[in-house]
Amino acid sequence: MNAPVVEKLRQLFGERLRLEQGIRQQFCQAPPGIELSPPDAVVTVRSEDEIVQVVKLCREYGVALIPSGARSSLEGQINAPQGGVCVDCSEMNAIIDVNVTDMTATVQPGVTREQLNSHLRETGLFFSVDPGANASMGGMAATRASGTNSVRYGTMAGNVKAARWIMANGSVAAIGSRAPKSAMGLDLLAIAIGSEGTLGIFSELQVRLHPVPEAIVAGVCSFDSVDNAVQTVASALGQGLSIARIELLDATAVRACNAYSAALGLVDTPHLFLEFHGDRSTVASSVELFKDCAGEYGGQVRISERLEERTALWKARHDAWWAFHAFYKGRKGLATDVCVPLSCLSACISATAADIAASGLDAPLIGHVGDGNFHLLIMLDEGEDESADIQAFLSRLSSRALSFGGTVSGEHGVGQGKLKWMSAQHGAALQFMRAIKSALDPDNLFNPGKMYQSLRVDAR
């Protein structure tokens, strides 16, 4: 990055411009097999106007911009393979407005989901999307995040109503609508959600909130096979079961969680972790419906009505990452996810389990199975993540998801990690994604080298 740009950034941001290598290295992340590339500079913005200024400056000098929030993405979304300026939005963390009647919150992009939910505590409302990490709202919107309760409340695609979005020419676009629905024009908001910082930078988001349910009941259900667990899920959802969370853990994952959370005390077989939301009678009838479905597939249901039991259960689920690392001491987990139609989930999981066994891998499986989505944490020895065998395994996993009519990522996104799968997944449609990218960001300034593989040298 040339000296005049640095000088102008210093004039604009003073001490909020950081050039030290130690800092810059905290603002990049890359999945296995991808080189870690820090940005040339990090600027911490505090207002929409500051984002506009840095966009205009970078545009003038042809410098790349990489927006950053809580830095919890997993596929290299904030890596900087072409250098440039990382736009750190973490200090834009004001909650601007909560509208109880409309059930919306208007927030700056750096607000985290835990911060928002703490703020909402007295309102009887909550923000539903929970990807595990305490991610920022801007980052969650940019990556189309979802998580354990998306089976009931939807992903970020359904939970952002409107946004202010800084475009490559420095314009601020107000996208979406505060109204519950709109039939006026192209849905630019839907293109913004999941565009991973390649088209614009969020400066404000209006998100949907949901009423805190009158009753919340959690439970576990053990099965003798993953197949029976998945059949139960499909059968229950097909009968209209209303459920807020329905999470699969395979036997390996259960063993590791048992070892980590002594109080959990599950039998070492595949389990579903469950949570029901609603008024008391709805929850009671949902639990009965679920028990009937599970019974047909040999499932043993244990319901926890007490808050402490429920908290312990979901803590165990959220601690799974740590549990797996404790179980496989000295090894490092490589997280990946795919998502397939529910009708193919069982077949896809059993083919994957066979591949794990044949490949001699340790890879516990956990899944948001109501969404057809499952994750593996492949436990690797030092240096193994670069190995051709692991890359070949990941490649078979992606191909398998596509062969079942699924997607190479249900949650983690493309970034740099899954970029090479875009053509296989989208075929002719990829050219139209690239056309939209070129139309909205003709100089390829926003997060280059991601998603469309349009390195700047090609675009110019």
Add this chain to the structure above:
Amino acid sequence: MNAPVVEKLRQLFGERLRLEQGIRQQFCQAPPGIELSPPDAVVTVRSEDEIVQVVKLCREYGVALIPSGARSSLEGQINAPQGGVCVDCSEMNAIIDVNVTDMTATVQPGVTREQLNSHLRETGLFFSVDPGANASMGGMAATRASGTNSVRYGTMAGNVKAARWIMANGSVAAIGSRAPKSAMGLDLLAIAIGSEGTLGIFSELQVRLHPVPEAIVAGVCSFDSVDNAVQTVASALGQGLSIARIELLDATAVRACNAYSAALGLVDTPHLFLEFHGDRSTVASSVELFKDCAGEYGGQVRISERLEERTALWKARHDAWWAFHAFYKGRKGLATDVCVPLSCLSACISATAADIAASGLDAPLIGHVGDGNFHLLIMLDEGEDESADIQAFLSRLSSRALSFGGTVSGEHGVGQGKLKWMSAQHGAALQFMRAIKSALDPDNLFNPGKMYQSLRVDAR
């Protein structure tokens, strides 16, 4: 349209090419104040490949293409202000597949919603989106249709999972995903839904189905004012009420419906028409919650558990258009809709009611109030739809919706009728809609003169 194009169309389509004025006039529609413009030709396609052929031919000769389904749109979406070829998809009406586990149906674009629901009768599933008219799936997707039960099941935006979409260069893009969610790339499907035939033509759609609920209970609730009805809706939804339909009729609308459907027998005050879906206990507790909320605003609830009563109620609601025309004999209804945040709905409706009174209009109001959406049917005398007073009233209505943070159309779309409001509603964002249009359809072949006002002469 020049002779070589006609000749080539005749070679491709034989008797399925129609040039007669009488036929062509059936393939256009325009809202008040817009000139009715028939296409130069109508071709009835029977396969994806035929759509590709007509697109390639029209591209070669620079001829406009206007896709058409059941021709039930209201804002001139199928009008042909620049002539061209109307691509009639009504005979592409095969139901290709129903997947009960995934709760999806794969259909050709000409399948109507009634046809699909008849086909599904034995499956325990149904397709939810109901805009009133027996619209085609392609048309509903293209206009982002919604309707009475979108408050529970969502609009077309949430009910199309995947599609095949013919682009201006003749490519067939497979967009969306059969998986329940995906984080791989730009959401082209979301741009296609609501693009009103300006970006591509659907050749196939995969839509979501929902389980037919165990119990369906309908009812009516009378109020002494529209404000109390709207407050009840906001309060009930804020407490997490699960409701499938919640429709407002103002006192004028109720009077007209009473006169048309003698058995209805409602008091002549504002009403909500209600429908609850779920298992028996959920429905029972939802009805109780609704009664509690309504009671606080003086609402009188009457529940109909019998199928005949429920059928009569919704028949009266769906016959409202005819009821209004019978009530105001010899006059013609002009339908329009706007949509605002729930917190502003009452204020927007009362300002509108005052405007109706001050303007001396007869304009019964009905609304999908759970969505903040309301419709007026302005009853006009012969020739009055061109009048400056009516246009000024419509203009005030649109401005008012925007001033309340709403949208100029919740359901009917832009077409030609609301094109002039795109700039006021979207500001800087409109240029990015136009950029996407130019990127995907650089010659402006698809449905020109709609939505973006990019007449072909400007685009070239």
